[in-house]
Amino acid sequence: MQTTDHNQQQQHAPGASSQSAVGPEKLPGIRHIIAVGSGKGGVGKSTVSVNLALALQQLGACVGLVDADILGPSIPGMLGIPTDEPPAMTPDSKMIPAERHGLKVVSMGMLTGDDKPAVLRGPMVGKYLKMFVGGVQWGPLDYLILDLPPGTGDTQLTLAQSMPLSGVVIVTTPQAVSLKIARRGLRMFEKVQVPILGIIENMRGFTCPHCGESTDIFRHGGGEQMSREIGVPFLGALPLDADVVTCGDEGRPIVVDQPKSVSAKVYSTIAAALVEQLHAAVATLKPFVWKWDSNEGAPAWLEDAARPAGARNTPIGLLRRDPRTLSILWEDGHRDDFDVRDLRLSCHCALCIEEMSGRKLLDPKTVRADVSPRQIRSVGNYAIGFDWNDGHNSGIHTFNDLRALGERAAAESIENV
Known part of the structure; x- marks a missing residue:
């Protein structure tokens, strides 16, 4: 040798x-496949995925969104997508994605309904995940966002082994336990050679709408510090905003419902930073x-x-x-x-x-x-x-x-x- x-x-x-x-298409018609992950649940990862996808769309991109949390889908509710009827199919047996706010969406919730659990073993979870990416009539897309379940299990490994990811965005909150587990998730993606496009710190601080006083409920700046320590980009910090929760619960993501809000503007900044990272990638x-x-x-x-x-x-x-x-x-x-x-x-x-x-x-x-x-x-x-x-x-x-x-x-x- x-x-x-x-x-x-x-x-x-x-x-x-x-x-x-910028590189070639990752799959026919799809320029970039971007996973949004976290080491643990409860950090607002699905909310980030939805609003980040819409922010990218507002930059002029064609965007699709896969709810890759097969066992715990939440995206249809956040976008107000009905789940009482299964999605239509094309003559060649490809699923036609739902559309909301111009965003193309696929979720297990569209197949099972709101209250029916998806009781599946690992291989079936992987099968559905592959179908949601390769078995859907997406049409031309600039970005396909994958909202992952928490952890470092079957879904993450299936993605890393079978799909040409452009990279992953890691979502964390500032608290120490979240940062520690997010770091584990980040290292897992590094181990399987998935580029880390950046870290987003969610729920950084809460500003009282009455008195204007800011409080760091989950501490402050941990995601930014982790990005410096590990040497990956820091994409931005999102405030703890009650309107984000309300808009998500009512199927009206804050990026489209309140485009002039502080949170919506931060999402726009994060989307622009993410695009820069993708263009800078080898x-x-x-x-x-x-x-x-x-x-x-x-x-x-x-x-x-x-x-x-x-x-x-x-x-x-x-x-x-x-x-x-x-x-x-x-x-x-x-x-x-x-x-x-x-x-x-x-x-x-x-x-x-x-x-x-x-x-x-x-x-x-x-x-x-x-x-x-x-x-x-x-x-x-x-x-x-x-x-x-x-x-x-x-x-x-x-x-x-x-x-x-x-x-x-x-x-x-x-x-x-």
């Missing part, structure tokens, strides 16, 4: 292409299924996106350099050339590595010398999966692991000189 510094020696790959920082690879031998479906090689300050574990190009070599170009300009048999031997799945002890179960002698991929597929934003010609297909290689593998090989090469 070889490694090179792309900033010192550029090599143009066949069929190489460049992209703008171009990333589109999802792919790549047939190795024929090179059909090969991902792009975006060498124009390489920059010295780029992320070390974000790939901006994958290339079949020859039948035995997979090349990966990283955003920081570094390139690794992997022998495909080395990748097969480095598989970390439960069949190859004992999960608890880390003991290797795969005997290199049992892996044929001519082993090679049948196909390589993207896994969310954080890994690639292999279907090998020896029948093995249960493992994935995260980008963190691939970069570390390249560094180990480079160190061993130097030692052997």
Whole structure:
């Protein structure tokens, strides 16, 4: 295996292409998919999702909203969307989203009604989530906002593994317990290579409408401090506003009902900051299924996106350099050339590595010398999966692991000189 510094020696790959920082469509017709998450419930995440989506729309964008809290949907009530009739379907069995205030919306509440619980196991939750994104006739969208349930469970992992997220916005309140749990949620998204677009601090302070005195009920500035400590953007702080609650309960989001209010103006500022973050983000690879031998479906090689300050574990190009070599170009300009048999031997799945002890179960002698991929597929934003010609297909290689593998090989090469 070889490694090179792309900033010192550029090599143009066949069929190489460049992209703008805005990047390609994440799904057909959808430019950006943005998750809104939090580590815990009760921080106003759904209220933020609704009003942020409407604020983006007021900037001139076409916006869709998915209520991704399959087991606890709340978006229809906040937008005043009736739930007594199921959504219509197109002739090709795609769901037609509801529309309210120009916003296209899909929610489990539109399928179950107001008081009927959705009692589902994890795999079914993932199935509905995928249907709400890929099985809906959205039409052209600039932004698709996903209002996530709290926590770091099945829904979040399904999203990270199966959908090309542009990034996630983390919502927290200033209180210490909320900040601590929000930090965990943020780290989870970092671990699966989902960009953190920013932090929003909700319920920062309450201003009495009678005397004008401000009170920090949930403390003050914790979200801003967390953003500085972690090194992610701070998008803005929302006040604790009784009108936000009233408008949400009555299906009239404050951004459209009281556009001149303090809260509505803050949402507009946050939406503008979010757009700036998306435009500043590096171009990333589109999802792919790549047939190795024929090179059909090969991902792009975006060498124009390489920059010295780029992320070390974000790939901006994958290339079949020859039948035995997979090349990966990283955003920081570094390139690794992997022998495909080395990748097969480095598989970390439960069949190859004992999960608890880390003991290797795969005997290199049992892996044929001519082993090679049948196909390589993207896994969310954080890994690639292999279907090998020896029948093995249960493992994935995260980008963190691939970069570390390249560094180990480079160190061993130097030692052997």
